[in-house]
Amino acid sequence: MRFFSMLLGVAATMAMLSGTASAQYSDRTMETLSSRLFPVLSAVGQSPELVEDLLVEDRLAEVLERRTEREDTCAADQDCRLQAALWREGELAAMQSALASHADTLEGRGLIADDGLPAAIAREIAGINEIIHVYGLGKEPRYPAIDGPSASLGSPAHDLRVRMALNMADVQRERSVQQLDDSVELALSLLDAHQRLDAAGFPDLDRTENAAAMAEAGSIDWNDYPYTALIVPGGGPYDSTTALEASGKYHVRLAAERYARGLAPLIIVSGGYAHPRDAGFNEAVEMRRALIERHGVPAEAIVIEPFARHTTTNLRNAGRRLMALSAPLDRDALIVCQDRQSNNIEAPAWEERNARELGYQPGTVGRRISPNDLEYRPSITAARVDPFDPLDP
Numbered sequence: 001m002r003f004f005s006m007l008l009g010v011a012a013t014m015a016m017l018s019g020t021a022s023a024q025y026s027d028r029t030m031e032t033l034s035s036r037l038f039p040v041l042s043a044v045g046q047s048p049e050l051v052e053d054l055l056v057e058d059r060l061a062e063v064l065e066r067r068t069e070r071e072d073t074c075a076a077d078q079d080c081r082l083q084a085a086l087w088r089e090g091e092l093a094a095m096q097s098a099l100a101s102h103a104d105t106l107e108g109r110g111l112i113a114d115d116g117l118p119a120a121i122a123r124e125i126a127g128i129n130e131i132i133h134v135y136g137l138g139k140e141p142r143y144p145a146i147d148g149p150s151a152s153l154g155s156p157a158h159d160l161r162v163r164m165a166l167n168m169a170d171v172q173r174e175r176s177v178q179q180l181d182d183s184v185e186l187a188l189s190l191l192d193a194h195q196r197l198d199a200a201g202f203p204d205l206d207r208t209e210n211a212a213a214m215a216e217a218g219s220i221d222w223n224d225y226p227y228t229a230l231i232v233p234g235g236g237p238y239d240s241t242t243a244l245e246a247s248g249k250y251h252v253r254l255a256a257e258r259y260a261r262g263l264a265p266l267i268i269v270s271g272g273y274a275h276p277r278d279a280g281f282n283e284a285v286e287m288r289r290a291l292i293e294r295h296g297v298p299a300e301a302i303v304i305e306p307f308a309r310h311t312t313t314n315l316r317n318a319g320r321r322l323m324a325l326s327a328p329l330d331r332d333a334l335i336v337c338q339d340r341q342s343n344n345i346e347a348p349a350w351e352e353r354n355a356r357e358l359g360y361q362p363g364t365v366g367r368r369i370s371p372n373d374l375e376y377r378p379s380i381t382a383a384r385v386d387p388f389d390p391l392d393p
Contacts, residue, residue, distance in 0.1 A: 024174040033200035037387040045177030060098035113384040127387025135190035165189040198391040212300035217325040227264040227334040233314035234271020234283035256295035270305040270314040316362035319378030339371040
């Protein structure tokens with residue numbers, strides 16, 4: 001009897017190791033990262049019924065089978081597997097077409113931006129391809145001084161990270177889109193292997209750091225103030241030991257003075273772990289700390305936006321925070337910062353930069369009130385997720 005029990009135990013273990021067991025592991029960090037970079041595709045993975053529908057959609061099923069066959073021919077060739085995971089134009093069109101009949105479901109979950117489902121899918125697929133190119137195949141990132149892989153192409157460290165990312169992507173994760181296609185998981189695993197998980201930070205932001213401000217926003221009479229919020233962009237730091245650079249301190253001082261004058265009910269401090277490349281301090285967190293500890297601004301008046309890595313996304317992401325606060329978008333906010341940065345935002349080249357880097361205008365720059373103050377009206381376009389910039393989507 002004991003012998004047969006042992007055999008049954010071995011058989012059960014082998015079944016589990018061979019993948020015949022149905023249980024899958026979970027990973028909160030990957031769930032957060034996936035939902036922030038690829039909200040539509042992540043939502044698909046979280047709906048087994050939707051995945052089943054898509055797997056039997058003729059055109060998409062044919063594309064997915066071809067993609068699997070392409071990867072299977074690579075065996076252990078890492079570059080081949082990375083190239084095989086890239087999405088091609090006709091494959092994107094098949095995914096867009098297959099998801100079109102489920103647009104109402106996805107829109108009902110608040111996942112579709114103002115320009116519609118096909119555009120959202122195109123951005124997510126382009127983001128997958130860009131991550132594979134930059135973090136796997138060695139393409140230079142958009143911002144090479146602060147973005148990109150943690151090891152140089154061709155180095156043993158880079159080879160190891162890519163190999164481990166490919167291995168990680170083969171492990172089936174619960175609530176993922178891997179049953180449909182493993183390219184999303186590969187993109188996430190490449191970021192994970194290179195320690196570039198910025199976008200997965202602060203997973204419960206509006207229930208933790210911003211909880212007091214979120215609660216306060218419900219009772220604000222926006223008509224009582226000239227502006228909905230003071231938007232304070234980051235300014236450094238430029239070394240890993242400085243918590244708040246001089247420019248950041250200046251921005252905070254300006255914002256505290258404007259708040260004391262009653263120009264807005266809220267201050268939005270915006271900035272992530274941007275500078276230097278291995279930054280140890282978060283700009284928004286440190287500006288919030290200074291506002292509270294040095295200037296006595298109440299915590300419920302401060303909203304942190306801890307992801308932005310550039311002035312373009314300072315403003316885009318501040319617009320997102322205003323939407324989360326249910327602030328009226330037909331009212332102006334006030335950008336408060338040093339005159340050089342303010343002048344850059346006002347210059348004609350600003351719109352060109354937005355068009356080049358974001359693909360749209362996240363808001364409209366208005367009147368100049370002083371050398372340090374510009375009116376700004378956020379646009380609903382700011383809600384568009386941009387995984388092409390995976391550290392600040």
